[in-house]
Amino acid sequence: MDFDKYQGIGNDFIIVDAQSDHDVSPEQAAQLCDRRFGIGADGVILVLPPREANHAARMRVLNADGSIPEMCGNGIRCMALHVARTRPAVGAQHQVVYETDAGPRTCAVGLTPDALGADVTVGMGPVRILGDLRLGLTGEPSEWAEVDLLGVDVGNPHAVSLRRPSAAIIDRIGPRLATHEAFPEGANIGFADVKDRSFIDLVVWERGVGLTLACGTGACAAVGAACARGLASWGEPVTVKLPGGQLTIWVTAEGGPARMRGPARHVFSGRVDVGG
Numbered sequence: 001m002d003f004d005k006y007q008g009i010g011n012d013f014i015i016v017d018a019q020s021d022h023d024v025s026p027e028q029a030a031q032l033c034d035r036r037f038g039i040g041a042d043g044v045i046l047v048l049p050p051r052e053a054n055h056a057a058r059m060r061v062l063n064a065d066g067s068i069p070e071m072c073g074n075g076i077r078c079m080a081l082h083v084a085r086t087r088p089a090v091g092a093q094h095q096v097v098y099e100t101d102a103g104p105r106t107c108a109v110g111l112t113p114d115a116l117g118a119d120v121t122v123g124m125g126p127v128r129i130l131g132d133l134r135l136g137l138t139g140e141p142s143e144w145a146e147v148d149l150l151g152v153d154v155g156n157p158h159a160v161s162l163r164r165p166s167a168a169i170i171d172r173i174g175p176r177l178a179t180h181e182a183f184p185e186g187a188n189i190g191f192a193d194v195k196d197r198s199f200i201d202l203v204v205w206e207r208g209v210g211l212t213l214a215c216g217t218g219a220c221a222a223v224g225a226a227c228a229r230g231l232a233s234w235g236e237p238v239t240v241k242l243p244g245g246q247l248t249i250w251v252t253a254e255g256g257p258a259r260m261r262g263p264a265r266h267v268f269s270g271r272v273d274v275g276g
């Protein structure tokens with residue numbers, strides 16, 4: 001199978017031009033994403049024919065464990081760059097609409113001079129604030145035995161803590177929160193340190209992946225949560241610093257659409273043997 005590897009501030013994806021949802025199975029995706037036995041990535045993205053004629057393509061994401069999320073912010077920037085690089089007619093358009101399981105998303109790609117990277121702006125759809133949660137973690141020895149979170153829907157499920165524990169505690173509580181019974185579908189857990197109204201330091205424990213270097217939907221969720229708590233302003237740009245780099249996020253209003261701007265870059269192309 002031919003593939004291309006891309007990354008968006010260190011959140012990395014294997015991108016495959018595909019014809020069917022089943023061209024890469026969940027088991028194959030998990031194997032491809034394995035960093036020792038496979039190519040290594042946080043997820044696989046299938047670029048599929050669109051269902052509607054005026055859309056450029058449909059995105060299907062598979063997490064590193066083979067689970068299938070509705071949406072991926074860094075992934076859609078990588079996919080928009082891939083399509084712009086490989087389909088000149090689409091690349092020539094100013095704005096391109098992609099289908100995702102969370103609804104259509106509009107991307108504007110500004111290629112770098114070497115055409116291997118891009119600055120991509122994405123209409124991320126609505127950010128819905130779902131409300132407060134206090135989750136108990138039996139046996140957790142630190143003050144994080146009870147965690148206050150704000151549930152946020154960015155097309156995929158997020159819960160944001162507006163306090164940030166140490167890395168060791170995140171390693172322990174991240175997986176427990178992501179799979180907590182309060183989230184029947186699982187959730188991505190963001191730990192946000194709101195430095196000021198225009199700057200958030202964020203790490204995200206991702207559902208189906210673990211701790212990643214960046215999460216685009218997580219950045220939108222963190223900005224939505226900060227705005228909902230009066231720590232940032234609706235409609236104003238917020239820089240979100242993640243371990244792999246920075247994104248700029250605007251969330252227009254409670255339940256309103258968000259915009260994300262950030263880089264994407266091609267890493268390498270290859271051909272891989274795929275087991276059945």
Ligand SMILES: N[C@@H](CCC[C@H](N)C(=O)O)C(=O)O
Pocket residue numbers: 011063068069070071072073074075156157188206207208209212214215216217218
């Ligand atoms: N890294 C992504 C989110 C990928 C999906 C997530 N793990 C989920 O299961 O919802 C992003 O950049 O948004």
